[in-house]
Amino acid sequence: MHLSTGDMFREVKKSDKVIGKLLASGQLVPDEIVVNMVKNRLTKDDVKKGFLLDGFPRTVKQAEELDAMLKVENIKIDVVFFIDVRFEEAVKRIVGRRVCSCGASYHVTMLPPKEVNRCDLCDKELVQRNDDKEDIVRDRLSVYEKQTKPLIKYYKKSGSLIGIDGLNSESEVFERISKYIKVVV
Ligand SMILES: [Zn+2]
Known part of the structure; x- marks a missing residue:
């Protein structure tokens, strides 16, 4: 089961203004809120056979x-x-x-849609997520350097860290990760 905290936040921010504001500015959501959200999610039956956390912990x-x-x-x-x-x-x-509201995701140069700014799947107009705008991205990345990067050391110590060169092609990265994941249906 793929559990993305980013997706969870985008879902709750519609009703939660505080989280919406934090996300819009590129700041991290406070530990306590994220942890509780993940904790709740992990009580559901659909994670019993295994899960992949995406975007957590940060x-x-x-x-x-x-x-x-x-x-x-x-x-x-x-x-x-x-x-x-x-x-x-x-x-x-x-x-x-x-991105498209149907869930499809593109990149202007690396994965362009067939028609400029139109979704290949549903023909809707594509949008740039607010937290993907350049100044916010730079803020997000400096938050990453300060708060998330120390996790590399943390997981190296526990022996579970697998380093993957993200400059390789998408298929190479996918293949490397797939070696460690067994899909259970
Ligand atoms: Zn679409």
Whole structure:
């Protein structure tokens, strides 16, 4: 089961102004709120066969809380993927992203739609997410450097870290990650 905290936030921010504001400015949502959200999500039946956390944990504090909650359930984290992409390359990739309300995702140069700014699947107009705008991306990335990067050390210590060169092609990155994931249906 793919659990994306980004998707969860985008869902709640429609009703929660505080979270909406934080996301719009590129700041991290406070640890306590994220941790509770993930905690609730992990009680659902659909994660019993395994899950992949995407976008969480983002701070050492969140990682410690995650360890504590998994320990209670007797679950062990198998692997942690660190997809390494240089700062400027990350800016280029995020700023060029365009999304459709149907869930499809494109990139202006790396994965352009057939017709400019139109979704291939449903023909709706594509948009740039607000937190994908360049100045906000730069803020997001400096928050990442300060608060998220220390996690590399944290998971290296626990022996679960798998480093992946994010400058490789999409299919190479996918293949590398797939080696560690068993799909259970
Ligand atoms: Zn679409």
